[in-house]
Amino acid sequence: MRVPWRRKPAGLSVPTASATEVESGTSSTPTPLSEETGVIHLQGVECRYLGSDTPAISDFNLLVRPGEFVSILGRSGAGKTTALRVIAGFEQVSDGYIRIGGKLVGTSFVHVPPDQRRIGLVFQDYALFPHLTVAKNIEFGLKDLPADERRVRIAPVLKMVGMSGYESRYVHELSGGQQQRVAIARALAPDPVALLLDEPFSNLDRQLRAALRRDIKKIVHETGATTLLVTHDREEALATSDRIAVMGDNCIEQIGTPEDVYQNPISAAVARLIGPCELIPGVYRGEVVVTEAGVFPVRVTTENSILDGRQVLALMRASELEIELAGEDDQRTAMVEAREFEGEFSEYSIRLDSGTLLRVRRRAANGIELGSRVTVCARDGSKVIVFPA
Amino acid sequence: MTISGAISAGWKSSDGKRPPAFLVASAAAVTFAALIPVVYLLVRSIDAGSEWIDIVWRANTAAVFGRTFLLIGLVTIISVSVAVPVAWLTVKSNIPLRRVLSVASVLPLVMPSFVMAATVIEMYSPKGVLQGWLSGLGVDRLPDIYGLGGATLVLVLMTYPYVLLTVRGALRRMDPALEEAARAMGYGPVHAFRAVTLPMLRPAIASGSLLVALYTLSDFGGVALLRYQTFTSTIMIQYQSSIDRTLAAVLSLVLVVIAVLLLLGEGFTRGRGAYHRSTVGTVRISHRFDLGRWRWGGAAAVSVPVLIGLVIPVGVLIHWLVRGLLNDQELLPLLVPARNSLYVSLLAALATVLAALPVAILAVRFRSRLSRFFERSVYIGFGLPGVVVALSLVFFGINVVRPLYQSTWLLIFAYGVLFLPASVGTLRSSLLQVSPRVEEAAQSLGRSQWKVIFSVTVPLVMPGAFAGGAMVFLLTMKELPATLILSPIGYRTLSSSIWSAASEAFFAKTAAAALLLVVVAGVPTAYLTLRGHGDNSGTSDRSLDVNGAGR
Numbered sequence: 001m002r003v004p005w006r007r008k009p010a011g012l013s014v015p016t017a018s019a020t021e022v023e024s025g026t027s028s029t030p031t032p033l034s035e036e037t038g039v040i041h042l043q044g045v046e047c048r049y050l051g052s053d054t055p056a057i058s059d060f061n062l063l064v065r066p067g068e069f070v071s072i073l074g075r076s077g078a079g080k081t082t083a084l085r086v087i088a089g090f091e092q093v094s095d096g097y098i099r100i101g102g103k104l105v106g107t108s109f110v111h112v113p114p115d116q117r118r119i120g121l122v123f124q125d126y127a128l129f130p131h132l133t134v135a136k137n138i139e140f141g142l143k144d145l146p147a148d149e150r151r152v153r154i155a156p157v158l159k160m161v162g163m164s165g166y167e168s169r170y171v172h173e174l175s176g177g178q179q180q181r182v183a184i185a186r187a188l189a190p191d192p193v194a195l196l197l198d199e200p201f202s203n204l205d206r207q208l209r210a211a212l213r214r215d216i217k218k219i220v221h222e223t224g225a226t227t228l229l230v231t232h233d234r235e236e237a238l239a240t241s242d243r244i245a246v247m248g249d250n251c252i253e254q255i256g257t258p259e260d261v262y263q264n265p266i267s268a269a270v271a272r273l274i275g276p277c278e279l280i281p282g283v284y285r286g287e288v289v290v291t292e293a294g295v296f297p298v299r300v301t302t303e304n305s306i307l308d309g310r311q312v313l314a315l316m317r318a319s320e321l322e323i324e325l326a327g328e329d330d331q332r333t334a335m336v337e338a339r340e341f342e343g344e345f346s347e348y349s350i351r352l353d354s355g356t357l358l359r360v361r362r363r364a365a366n367g368i369e370l371g372s373r374v375t376v377c378a379r380d381g382s383k384v385i386v387f388p389a
Numbered sequence: 390m391t392i393s394g395a396i397s398a399g400w401k402s403s404d405g406k407r408p409p410a411f412l413v414a415s416a417a418a419v420t421f422a423a424l425i426p427v428v429y430l431l432v433r434s435i436d437a438g439s440e441w442i443d444i445v446w447r448a449n450t451a452a453v454f455g456r457t458f459l460l461i462g463l464v465t466i467i468s469v470s471v472a473v474p475v476a477w478l479t480v481k482s483n484i485p486l487r488r489v490l491s492v493a494s495v496l497p498l499v500m501p502s503f504v505m506a507a508t509v510i511e512m513y514s515p516k517g518v519l520q521g522w523l524s525g526l527g528v529d530r531l532p533d534i535y536g537l538g539g540a541t542l543v544l545v546l547m548t549y550p551y552v553l554l555t556v557r558g559a560l561r562r563m564d565p566a567l568e569e570a571a572r573a574m575g576y577g578p579v580h581a582f583r584a585v586t587l588p589m590l591r592p593a594i595a596s597g598s599l600l601v602a603l604y605t606l607s608d609f610g611g612v613a614l615l616r617y618q619t620f621t622s623t624i625m626i627q628y629q630s631s632i633d634r635t636l637a638a639v640l641s642l643v644l645v646v647i648a649v650l651l652l653l654g655e656g657f658t659r660g661r662g663a664y665h666r667s668t669v670g671t672v673r674i675s676h677r678f679d680l681g682r683w684r685w686g687g688a689a690a691v692s693v694p695v696l697i698g699l700v701i702p703v704g705v706l707i708h709w710l711v712r713g714l715l716n717d718q719e720l721l722p723l724l725v726p727a728r729n730s731l732y733v734s735l736l737a738a739l740a741t742v743l744a745a746l747p748v749a750i751l752a753v754r755f756r757s758r759l760s761r762f763f764e765r766s767v768y769i770g771f772g773l774p775g776v777v778v779a780l781s782l783v784f785f786g787i788n789v790v791r792p793l794y795q796s797t798w799l800l801i802f803a804y805g806v807l808f809l810p811a812s813v814g815t816l817r818s819s820l821l822q823v824s825p826r827v828e829e830a831a832q833s834l835g836r837s838q839w840k841v842i843f844s845v846t847v848p849l850v851m852p853g854a855f856a857g858g859a860m861v862f863l864l865t866m867k868e869l870p871a872t873l874i875l876s877p878i879g880y881r882t883l884s885s886s887i888w889s890a891a892s893e894a895f896f897a898k899t900a901a902a903a904l905l906l907v908v909v910a911g912v913p914t915a916y917l918t919l920r921g922h923g924d925n926s927g928t929s930d931r932s933l934d935v936n937g938a939g940r
Binding site for chain 2: 088089090092113116118119120121123124125127128130131140141143144186187190
């Protein structure tokens, strides 16, 4: 489906908050790209695959601002990749709308094809063209430029990703990490409105992954490109992003800075996704929660303030707990089952009487023997978060 | 859902993508063209009305049925039992001259059945060469070569390469770790082959067998020369001997039904999984079994079908040529038929590959009920014997497209209908090797869908297109019944020249034309075979997949 009101390939350079002007979706008067319109804006988006009853994503809301690096974090099957493909234009929206650069590109009746969206896409398996050299791969997206200008563009882009000198190589002559860099260069070369990264590091080994992550962060920062990364790896999301959007089933549950989402998860599901933790049942009484493991002070948020006297789930994180050897008359005790030495700290596995396993981080200096009975409490000053059970 | 949404849902493929209109339109046109023969036959048969049951019985159909199925069964079983060991020996063992033998073992494919039949008669008939040699040893009379025995021999030699190619492809693609796992669990080599390898090969054997069965069903030249009456030769005789062609049309329809039944049988073994590899990695090189001192025995075993199916027939042809030349037999001016053969075969290959492209892309990339219908319809040609297509196009030509009748265009059209599956098949497997992400990457870089097809998809499936074209070229060179029926009067190709010369026992002419054909047809065959031998470092699996390729 072509969009009749589309004037020209919207002249969007890598957008900066103030300078870029874009067409508005419904009228021909250009509207300034602002914080409100965002580079990518999804509102109430639903996408269904044919023959499936449940939508892959539904009521999906996301606003990515100019120059921002946003990650979508979710377990596999949550619909992250679908969201990305909807933005890129490979899937059609069945409800809601998508704007890219302020321009309406997708509703249930409007569908701007992927080739007219000016989105730079980096695939999980890179999807480089095996029949073309590195230089030709990058040149592929520059077809609108005159030939000599095209050639001029290739060198700086390759330099940016640290792949100068590989112009005439074929894709299969490159390592996985190198292919990844070329894929990013290819996506950035045509000056896209935004860069979308689909699990870009999942095919690489751990060490390479960390190095490349830093590099990409740097490249993206230098170009000022608005970036949306999809991942199931929380470390990746926490380390790279300005903001994290945590996906539950089919929609975004919470969005915020990594620190904010980590410290104030709004649901048990978000808490589980954002960091290793244990959720144990308890009863909320005023400012404390009474659990099998002990009584912990509760950090009162608007979400849990109404739950007084009710069954809750208390969020237990290894770094926010402390254990002490139990005295004779301590009532709620647990047993030290395992200990993993990590240098500065040790991580203890504590078995509660109900069988639940808690993990506690503790300075390695004063160790506790395996098999000891211990009491669990909150580390100095930290309060636990509770969720409705 | 909006109205336009509802309309678009009809177009949507099962993975949610909507194919570009030009692709659907061209695939629809190709499908429509491919269905013309069947539709036309149906119309003819319906015209015949209730008569046709009568007609079928008058032709003594039951007996012909029996003979045809007996031949199909024998040929299929023997072809499989020849091809599987040869495939294993040439892929998985360390026999000497492995590469040479694996190319040579496919080469009997270049022999047209009527040439093979003529040489078999020369060699093994009661008055043949072998009898001459053996009479010195006191053998008075060889068993009669005419009839079932000879027909089976000829067709096995012709068709075992089909099974060989599919099984070999499967063996190469198979993960060697599976067999190794079986060995590690205490299975001996033979036991591991039976328990792991053979079951994995079953789909390949099934699709190879299908090709053998369909070829046997549709062969005319070989069975005619060996005087074994099958369904196809009955139709041909009916067509040539009677003015009323209704019987031929009705029998053709029965033949189509048999072919469709065979196709359905194979359909069960076909999976619908995704085959493209998502990562660019190297294929692990499979370990070859050391046969020890049996190596030479293995090489000898592989040589047997090569000897009988290739060396001896070519030897006989050379012998004829020399003898004919010594007896001053006139050589047919071969240049014109050779040029005609090249011309129609190249055009047929080009046209067929071009026609196959939209169908294959649609079938692989935009799976939907519609695209499946297109693909399946095109595969009908695969079950249609040349006689049937040719006959229906005769009717069609006379009654509908009179200007095309008696032109080479109708002949090329017939080849297209017959051999479309060969090129759709190879293109399909090529496409499956190309990750759809690569095309999406191209689209996200600003190319519209149809530009993506030309700038990315087509270059990447070029090897498949070449293989498909080579296959069509080879098959067209060898094709006889459609060529005989549809060639414009006086238009001779190599195969029709060979046929008429052989029928009139002009051996030198037969031999010269046949040798020429074998040489010309040998080029694409060698290409196809060597292609399957690509080193393992390539980025794609290059083995020839004749699943649905050729007849």
